[in-house]
Amino acid sequence: MNNLFVLTYLIYLPVVIGLTLYVARTLFRNGRVFMLEIFKGKADIADATNRLFEVGFYLINIGFALRIMEVGGYWANDPFDTTQEMVEVLAGKIGGFAIYLGVMLFLNLFLFFRGRRKARQNGITIGPSTAAPANA
Amino acid sequence: MNLNLLSYLLFFPAMLALAVGVAQTCHKHGRPWMLRLFDDDAAFVDAVNNILLVGCYLVNLGYIALVMANWEPIGSVEQLLGTLAQRMGLIVLALAALHYQNIAVLLIWSRIKQRKQPHGRILMRPN
Numbered sequence: 001m002n003n004l005f006v007l008t009y010l011i012y013l014p015v016v017i018g019l020t021l022y023v024a025r026t027l028f029r030n031g032r033v034f035m036l037e038i039f040k041g042k043a044d045i046a047d048a049t050n051r052l053f054e055v056g057f058y059l060i061n062i063g064f065a066l067r068i069m070e071v072g073g074y075w076a077n078d079p080f081d082t083t084q085e086m087v088e089v090l091a092g093k094i095g096g097f098a099i100y101l102g103v104m105l106f107l108n109l110f111l112f113f114r115g116r117r118k119a120r121q122n123g124i125t126i127g128p129s130t131a132a133p134a135n136a
Numbered sequence: 137m138n139l140n141l142l143s144y145l146l147f148f149p150a151m152l153a154l155a156v157g158v159a160q161t162c163h164k165h166g167r168p169w170m171l172r173l174f175d176d177d178a179a180f181v182d183a184v185n186n187i188l189l190v191g192c193y194l195v196n197l198g199y200i201a202l203v204m205a206n207w208e209p210i211g212s213v214e215q216l217l218g219t220l221a222q223r224m225g226l227i228v229l230a231l232a233a234l235h236y237q238n239i240a241v242l243l244i245w246s247r248i249k250q251r252k253q254p255h256g257r258i259l260m261r262p263n
Contacts (some may be wrong), residue, residue: 019194022190023190023194026186026187026190027187027190029186030182030183030184030186030187031183031187032183033179033180033183034183037180083141084138084140084141084144087141087144087204088204088205088206089205091144091201091202091204091205092201092202092205094198094201095197095198095199095200095201095202095203095204096198096202097198098194098195098197098198098201099194099195099198099199099202100198101194101198102191102194102195102198105187105190105191105194106191109184109187109188109191
């Protein structure tokens, strides 16, 4: 192994996949409250929809992580071979991916809130949140 | 080990601890505010709060990792301290900006809510 590309990939993949799994689990464990409200307390359809969106979240984000894995550009003609360069490239890739994942997380949260607002406009909801007025 | 690598090794754990600490403080002490904003619906508030905590981790740690590249070559200990202080200052200032932005959002939101429900609980004053 004359350069560190393979090692970079071997570190990058577990980190981004683990990060995606952790974020998706947290998001959708807490998203259940929203789904229950959107589907008026019907637990079976709320859980099913939640699970479907969770799988979609995995697919989008792991797909994107794989798309950006390859070390190219400046490094393609001049492969790096020091630990310092490897740390810099890894930090750039993983940091960029983490911020992208953060944006996706907030987008999902926004969609949850939007669904909840629409569900409230369309009629009665079940649960303690009914105390709030529909236009809150 | 060259000094650039050593400075990364000092920089990353320190900033990681700081970002996690700030995020957890926001998570813990933002909760009473969110309870007021969402009419004491505890299950809902905890769900939103947990998602925001993860978002906070991701954005802050992502930024910390992004800053960790292209530092000038470090040749001596004094240069190491100078560079480290400069980069750490950048992160701490970014965290401060996000923190005040967070507080501003909570305050503005509670004002708007209070204006819509003038006879509800007074949100701007503690009990």
